[in-house]
Amino acid sequence: MNQLAIDPTTQRATQSRGLDYTDTVAHRIAAGLKRHGVNCLFGQSLPSMVHLAGRNHGIRQIAYRQENTGGYMADAYARLSGQVGVVTAQNGPAAALLVAPLLEALKVSIPLIALVQDVNRDQTDRNAFQEIDHEAMFRPCAKWVRRVTEASRIDDYLDMAFTAATSGRPGPAVLLLPADLLLEPAPAATARSASLGRYPLDRALPDSDSLDAAAALLAQAENPVVIAGGGVHLSGAAAELARLQESASLPVATTVMGKGGVDEGHALSIGVASYFTGPNGGARYLKPLVTDADVVLLVGNRTNQNGTDSWKLYPKNARFIHIDVEPMEVGRNYEAMRLIGDARLTLAALSDRLERGDLSKRRSRRAAVEAAIRKGHDRHRDEVAALVESSASPMRPERIMSEIDKRLTPESIVVADASYSSIWVANYMHSRRAGMRFITPRGLAGLGWGLPMSLGARVAKPDAPIFCVVGDGGFAHAWAELETAVRMKLRVVLVVLNNGILGYQKHAENVKFGAFTDACDFVPVDHAAIARAVGARGVRVEKAAELGPALDAALSADTMTLIDVVTDENAFPPVSWYEVT
Secondary structure, three states, X not given: OOOOOOOHHHHHHHHHOOOOOOOEHHHHHHHHHHHOOOOEEEOOOOOHHHHHHHHHHOOEEEOOOOHHHHHHHHHHHHHHHOEOEEEEEOOOHHHHOOHHHHHHHHHHOOOEEEEEEEOOHHHXXXXXOOOOOHHHHHHHHOOEEEEOOOXXXXXXXXXXXXXXXXXXXXXXXXXXXXXXXXXXXXXXXXXXXXXXXXXXXXXXXOOHXXXXXXXXXXXXXXXXXXXXXXXXXXXXXXXXHHHHHHHOOOOEEEOOOOOXXXXXXXOOEEXXXXXXXXXXXXXHHHOHHHHOOOEEEEEOOOOOOOOOOOOOOOOOOOEEEEEEOOHHHOOOOOOEEEEEOOHHHHHHHHHHHHHHOOOHHHHHHHHHHHHHHHHHHHHHHHHHHHHHOOOOOOEOHHHHHHHHHOOOOOOOEEEEOOOHHHHHHHHHOOOOOOOOEEXXXXXXXXXXXXXXXXXXHHHHOOOOOEEEEEEHXXXXXXXXXXXXXXXXXXXXXXXXXEOOEOHXXXXXXXXXXXXXXXXXXXXXXXXXXXXHHOOOEEEEEOOHXXXXXXXXXXHHOOOOEEEEEEEOOOOOOOOHHHHHO
């Protein structure tokens, strides 16, 4: 094993106490992480020895400013890399800040591992400094939680953590590491050699009879539709979904998290089917393709409240076919033909059967379906033309999205914060290929997650163009990570929609109550000045003509760029609830 570089003063001090910090349990943990394909750790400091030992194995430390945002960095890294995201934290209040990102990952099946330093084993239940019951705290927000107490079991527990995170329905796992355990001499090497850090770990297929029945139902349906969720990306199933769309002539819509699962320029692509069917919504005029469907194929789709417009969007009398790796998701809200298995394998098997069968009905109806989709998209473009071309100041969000969309390539990654930002992105930006990634926190949809997720995306994809869209309300939760971006050399084009209000809250309160609370209006903030204060590029845009050149300059810059765009506070996104209310 390579010797860890330790400060000479520290080395002399530890040697005087008979300690050797060059081959400890922490080093064995680092070796185990490397065995599982881990190349970076998102961590601030503790457990320090794990980070120091990681250097021996080329494991990079991405040093966040706060555990909450560090968890979201690891989340986005996992979504884009196909590997487990690993975040570290100290016990107590630092560990508590991981609850929200772990819950987001649990909701939307993102494989994370949290390595949390705990108090010394002989200090348990003695009111040690920052001692809390971590196991009780983490159980509701993780698939698996364990505390290691024996050095001889460290490889066993690492393998269990990675297996929990990557197998079945992926999700977060938590490994609690007592501080004194980390400094024990490394145990004897085990024979374990498996690498378990990629997902899905085990791909499974539904039974043949169920696949045959599903293929027959789709082939003979009058008005079938596919609605793909985030599971398509988790499974790496975009190519198989594109094959099904083309060969079986099936129209495909996506959820917000499924966006990019198909090329939205394809003649059979509907766009995002969700609660965005209000005025100016991207799929507003294509809603009948969903509501009038007689067969609905759901792929990796949680049928959650937002995705189904509070369970009103999907047809009541349709037959449902549901592909999902998690048995409990199938039939949760819509009784369905059960295809329990990996989305990539299942879609491929379904396409095989459809292509061997009689697809004459699908082919005969394709031209009419394509014409309906084209008409719906054309109608939407006509409806919003004045908005996407508007030169008004403050700027309309539709124009801002249009300017970014013009600069997207098939390799671009777009990250949005929750609330209005993700709605504008979902409706006014478009995937150029099947598998293009749009990262939105839609599990719990908490504010402030956009910027840290974009930084995790940059670590996973060091060469891709990355755009991040955040509102000023959400961005205030994560300002400090601008310094992280500069220090860790994580270059992103960050666009702040600066409308001076907490938009969703203010608009919703006005609609519901005819008044709004004191939290909704902000004092003017120069976000570009904040960026410049930490060494990033900061540009303020007040006129529409300035935005395009600012984006081009940001794309060619060699450091983080924040573009603070003064935005119209009275711009309502196409949320169906506003129209109904």
